[in-house]
Each structure stands twice: as C-alpha cells, then as structure tokens.
Amino acid sequence: MAAFLYITLITILISSSTVKSCPPSDRAALLAFRAALHEPYLGIFNSWTGIDCCHKWYGVSCDPETHRVADINLRGESEDPIFEKAGRSGYMTGTISPSICKLERLSSLTIADWKGISGEIPRCITSLPFLRIVDLIGNRISGDLPADIGRLHRLTVLNVADNLISGEIPRSLTNLSSLMHLDLRNNRISGPLPQDFGRLRMLSRALLSQNFISGRIPISVSKIYRLADLDLSVNRLSGAIPDSLGRMAVLATLNLDSNKLSGKIPPSLFNSGISNLNLSKNAFQGYLPDVFSVRSYFTVLDLSCILRPVV
Secondary structure, three states, X not given: OXXXXXXXXXXXXXXHHHHHOOOHHHHHHHHHXXXXXXXXXXXXXXXXXXXXXXXXXXXXEEOOOOOOEEEEEEEOOOOOHHHHHXXXXXXXXXXXXXXXXXXXXXXXXXXXXXXXXXXXXXXXXXXXXXXXXXEOOOOOOEOXXXXXXXXXXXXXXXXXXXXXXXXXXOHHHHXXXXXXXXXXXXXXXXXXXXXXXXHOOOOOEEEOOOOEEEEOOOHHHHHOOOOOEEEOOOOEEEXXXXXXXXXXXXXXXXXXXXXXXXXXXXXXXXXXXXXXXXXXXXXXXXXXXXXOOOOXXXXXXXXXXXXXXXO
C-alpha cells in the first residue's frame, strides 16, 4: 500500500510539473529562434536551458494560466545587471527566425537595439492573433513591412525605427484599429502615405521622419482625434499643408521640416494647441498670418531656411 501511494504521489508531481512547464513546441520554437542569433559578449542565452522555458529563461515570459510563451523581451540597451556587470551595451548578429511564428500565444516581441541583427521581418508574424507589441528598433533589418500587417488587429505598438526597412507603407496598415504608437523613423521607406491614414483612430504618436516618403499629406490625418505627436520631417513630401491639421484637438508636436512642401502656411497652425511647430527647410510663400492669440503658446517655432521667405 505504501509503495502504491508513493508511486501515485510521484505521478501526480510529474504531471503537475508537466502542466506548469511550457509546451515542448514553444521550447523548440525558442531554441530555433536562438540558433539564428549570435550574441558573443553578454551570454544572455546561457539561461536558456532545461525543459521549462517559462522558468528563468532570460527575456521570456509566459501566461500564468496557459503556460504558453507570451512575451519575448530582449533589449541590447538595458539597466539589467547582466549589462552593468559587463559594462557595455549589447551587440548581436544573425536574423529573426520564422520559428517565432510557432509561438501561437505570443503577445509581445521586443528585439531592440542590438545593432547587428539583419535579414527581414518574418512574414508569418501576421498570423499571430494575440500580438500587441512589435519593437525591433535599432538593428539592421531590411526588406519591406509585411503586406498583410493589417491582420494584427490587437497591435498597439509598431516600432521598427533605426533599421534599413524599404518599400512602401502597406495599405493594410490602416486596418490596425488598435494601433497607438507608430515609429518608422530613420529607414528607407518610400512612396506615399496611405490616403486613408486617418483610419488609425487610436494613434497618439506617428513618427515617420528620415525616410523617402513622397506625395501629399493626407487630409484624413486630421481625423485622428488622439494624435498628439506627428513627425514627417526629412522626407520628400510636397504640396500644401492641410488647414485641418491646425484644428486637431490634442496635436502638440508637428514636425514637417526638410520636405518640399509649398503654398501658404495655414493660419490655423498659429492659433491652435500646437506648442512645437517646425516648418523649416520647405518652399512656402506668402505672408506670415497675423492670427496669434492667447492659444498661441509655442515652446518651439522654427520657420528658418524657407526657400521662398515668408514676409
């Protein structure tokens, strides 16, 4: 009887341990992901051992109920002791393996500031229905954004700044109805902004500077009620500034410098809630509107280097 109870107890403990561990499929996906990367200095992957990837695997977090991998958070610049002890920021080469797409419950993917990670964004990430955050800033990722990125209806953050992303902004991007933070700065993105950009109704920050974006600023941008920060500087935008931008409810920062914008500067921009306004290095003409009022409170107002001086 005692032997039977002992065997039963061991069986229960093994079963309990198995339930609380990450599934073998998630562990295999993470190991394939690690195999495509090379991190020579910090040893951040040294903890990726054992059968349970939910237990003390650096940068990996799991859902407490399902024990499926929910977050990958790997930053090359961090205050974590592993960085402080080494006295340096991180450097990693390799590519982002499509194996991450096997992590079916993945909610957050952060592989940021590693400087040497290259290759393309795996197209299959658009099949991850729970993905909320994609943060790949500060690498050498190339290629274009996945054409069907609009399938990620839960996505709130898309940050691929400081990479080598090229191609046009996918039309499907405007289907991201939950998107709040869009950062595409310092890439090689070309072509126009989608005319229906204003469909991103939850957007609060749109940072697209230092690319090769051309065409006009879509009037629909002014329909984004929550937009507080719009940076389209250092691109190839042309045409006039929509007057409606100056009537946006919470827009506080508007950077349009170093483009090919022309026409008259809308008076609404000077009688709005905008506090940081940079229109320098464009081709405006006409007079500076005399519409300043008590609402005109600028911390930054830059009208320098306008090719046709405003009188």
